[in-house]
Amino acid sequence: MSNINISLPDGSVKQFEAGTTAMDVALSISEGLARNVLSAKVNGQVWDASRPINHDAQLQLLTWNDEEGKSTMWHSSAHLMAEALEFFYPGIKLAIGPPIENGFYYDIDFEDYNFSDEDLQKVEKKMVELAREKNQFVRQEISKADALAYFQERKDPYKLELINDLEDGSITFYTQGNFTDLCRGPHIPHTGYIKAVKLLSVAGAYWRGDEKNKMLTRIYGITFPKQKELEDYLEMLEEAKKRDHRKLGKELELFTFDDDIGPGLPLWLPNGAFLIEQLEELAKKTEKKAGYKRVRSPHIAKESLYLTSGHLPYYKDSMFPPMELDGSTYYLKAMNCPHHHKIFDATPKSYKDLPLRLAEYGTCYRYEKSGELFGLMRVRSLQMNDAHIYCTKDQFEAEFRAVNEMYIKYFKIFGVDKYIMRFSTHDPAKLGKKYVDKPELWKETEDMVREVLINSGIPYKEVADEAAFYGPKIDVQIYSVIGKEFTLATNQVDFAQPLSFNLTFTNAKNEQEHPIVIHRAPLGTHERFIGFLIEHYAGKFPLWLAPEQVRILPISEKFNEGCKNILQSLENYDIRASIDERGEKVGKKIRDAEIAKVPIMLVIGEKELEEGKVSVRKQGEGDQGTMSIEEFAQFVTNEVKSQLEV
Numbered sequence: 144m145s146n147i148n149i150s151l152p153d154g155s156v157k158q159f160e161a162g163t164t165a166m167d168v169a170l171s172i173s174e175g176l177a178r179n180v181l182s183a184k185v186n187g188q189v190w191d192a193s194r195p196i197n198h199d200a201q202l203q204l205l206t207w208n209d210e211e212g213k214s215t216m217w218h219s220s221a222h223l224m225a226e227a228l229e230f231f232y233p234g235i236k237l238a239i240g241p242p243i244e245n246g247f248y249y250d251i252d253f254e255d256y257n258f259s260d261e262d263l264q265k266v267e268k269k270m271v272e273l274a275r276e277k278n279q280f281v282r283q284e285i286s287k288a289d290a291l292a293y294f295q296e297r298k299d300p301y302k303l304e305l306i307n308d309l310e311d312g313s314i315t316f317y318t319q320g321n322f323t324d325l326c327r328g329p330h331i332p333h334t335g336y337i338k339a340v341k342l343l344s345v346a347g348a349y350w351r352g353d354e355k356n357k358m359l360t361r362i363y364g365i366t367f368p369k370q371k372e373l374e375d376y377l378e379m380l381e382e383a384k385k386r387d388h389r390k391l392g393k394e395l396e397l398f399t400f401d402d403d404i405g406p407g408l409p410l411w412l413p414n415g416a417f418l419i420e421q422l423e424e425l426a427k428k429t430e431k432k433a434g435y436k437r438v439r440s441p442h443i444a445k446e447s448l449y450l451t452s453g454h455l456p457y458y459k460d461s462m463f464p465p466m467e468l469d470g471s472t473y474y475l476k477a478m479n480c481p482h483h484h485k486i487f488d489a490t491p492k493s494y495k496d497l498p499l500r501l502a503e504y505g506t507c508y509r510y511e512k513s514g515e516l517f518g519l520m521r522v523r524s525l526q527m528n529d530a531h532i533y534c535t536k537d538q539f540e541a542e543f544r545a546v547n548e549m550y551i552k553y554f555k556i557f558g559v560d561k562y563i564m565r566f567s568t569h570d571p572a573k574l575g576k577k578y579v580d581k582p583e584l585w586k587e588t589e590d591m592v593r594e595v596l597i598n599s600g601i602p603y604k605e606v607a608d609e610a611a612f613y614g615p616k617i618d619v620q621i622y623s624v625i626g627k628e629f630t631l632a633t634n635q636v637d638f639a640q641p642l643s644f645n646l647t648f649t650n651a652k653n654e655q656e657h658p659i660v661i662h663r664a665p666l667g668t669h670e671r672f673i674g675f676l677i678e679h680y681a682g683k684f685p686l687w688l689a690p691e692q693v694r695i696l697p698i699s700e701k702f703n704e705g706c707k708n709i710l711q712s713l714e715n716y717d718i719r720a721s722i723d724e725r726g727e728k729v730g731k732k733i734r735d736a737e738i739a740k741v742p743i744m745l746v747i748g749e750k751e752l753e754e755g756k757v758s759v760r761k762q763g764e765g766d767q768g769t770m771s772i773e774e775f776a777q778f779v780t781n782e783v784k785s786q787l788e789v
């Protein structure tokens with residue numbers, strides 16, 4: 144038996160006999176670790192924990208704490224669900240069953256049977272039963288002919304179509320218990336790792352997403368390694384339903400959609416427009432302090448601009464259709480970048496002008512398929528907290544660090560405690576195809592980004608082969624207070640567009656040099672970010688952001704006049720207030736103000752008016768005692784200040 148060297152992410156190298164498995168390696172470290180290993184990565188390739196390793200390798204063990212470990216478990220759960228379904232419905236045809244962001248699904252052709260929500264529970268129970276059998280997932284390499292023969296016998300047209308697209312020698316089957324599937328893997332060691340199962344919903348889905356094909360039944364589910372985690376997840380779903388931005392957006396009169404305007408094109412009502420203005424003010428102040436300059440650009444541009452930027456023809460499907468005008472073809476703006484590049488290029492630049500930071504809350508239009516539109520989260524018109532930083536290589540590190548610090552400052556203001564940056568790098572094998580063919584520039588920029596991320600201590604995760612065409616990118620994922628995940632924004636490092644636009648500056652040696660561009664948008668788009676904030680705050684916006692900060696509630700209509708003086712005083716202090724002048728009981732007025740999620744209520748009767756005081760109630764916290772109007776104004780001002788000075 145020959146020996147092989149296994150290197151681990153901590154830098155240690157251990158010797159094992161050839162044919163060792165990730166599980167053996169985990170066991171050599173600790174039994175506790177081995178119990179948690181779901182799959183592995185061998186030289187960057189996903190791998191079953193029980194699959195032999197026959198050569199020297201870099202090994203990464205994946206557990207439930209790794210996104211890929213979770214995916215392995217959910218992928219295996221899709222197989223487990225298919226096994227349970229075959230038990231109840233023999234002869235069903237299986238299409239595809241991948242893991243997704245939260246759980247998994249399987250697309251199934253039940254032929255004549257109409258599978259519905261009522262059928263979920265028994266399948267769920269069967270899955271738990273099969274999981275307890277601790278059936279191993281067994282990998283088998285199989286020839287194309289044998290694979291075809293297997294599914295011909297089962298008369299499964301979907302698997303046959305999939306196999307026909309594969310190359311001989313690359314095909315594998317996985318079997319657990321009585322179930323075999325065409326699958327690339329990897330899988331968890333055995334079904335016993337799945338401790339809690341919930342099948343969530345049933346939907347329709349066309350085979351290969353094409354409406355000309357047959358409609359299949361898609362079953363969604365999720366599984367966990369602990370019962371408690373499932374319970375927490377279901378609780379979170381329940382809470383998320385209450386916080387749904389589409390529901391609250393309507394109740395709080397923030398935004399609406401209208402058939403005559405068109406799908407995916409939100410109309411902002413006064414309360415929503417106010418949120419936008421507050422966010423823009425925050426961004427403008429923050430960016431001004433950080434040395435940004437504001438620019439403006441039109442909503443359309445000629446085809447030639449997007450040909451230079453490379454958005455055409457590659458991005459064409461995501462753009463609105465072209466318009467012909469005076470013999471030229473125009474497009475609606477899908478990105479602000481090329482416009483800003485032209486602004487950079489409008490005057491000659493020297494190294495003394497750099498870094499140049501151009502900012503604009505630019506409106507862009509993107510064609511999202513109607514089936515993919517979703518409230519404010521997926522829209523067709525979006526206003527982006529955009530900016531482009533043009534800098535030299537020497538300035539890159541400081542600029543990139545400052546961008547990250549700006550993110551963190553915003554996270555503090557908005558109470559986002561959990562976030563992670565996904566750092567996507569290129570794949571050297573795909574240079575010239577998926578990525579600009581500049582190997583040294585890729586290495587250089589990726590090294591620079593990695594160094595800043597490490598030095599700043601920001602939690603990050605590196606993912607290979609997910610970079611943008613023109614440079615490495617960083618996706619920022621944030622979590623709301625209830626743990627719901629949002630992809631907030633993408634930052635990109637770009638060394639290619641300065642070349643295609645031939646952007647240059649005169650360096651200190653009096654030579655022409657290309658700048659590096661950083662694309663950044665910490666507050667994402669208004670649409671997505673406000674959608675996030677609505678759910679994060681459950682509509683209870685903090686005082687600085689709330690469209691209506693204070694509602695004055697006269698105990699009876701005879702105090703309405705006196706309350707107008709209070710309103711006037713508050714307005715003089717720039718406090719956003721209104722009076723509930725209705726002839727309702729004060730209890731009802733308080734309830735309505737609570738429903739409208741107004742942060743502060745002032746209850747005013749004869750005593751208050753005589754003494755020149757206000758009785759203060761805080762949303763959800765009740766009575767705060769009385770104070771003079773000046774004291775109250777000071778209290779509001781201090782609170783707003785403390786929320787923004789983090």
Ligand SMILES: [Zn+2]
Pocket residue numbers: 218222240324325326327328
């Ligand atoms: Zn599979």
Ligand SMILES: [Zn+2]
Pocket residue numbers: 478479480531662663
């Ligand atoms: Zn950009």
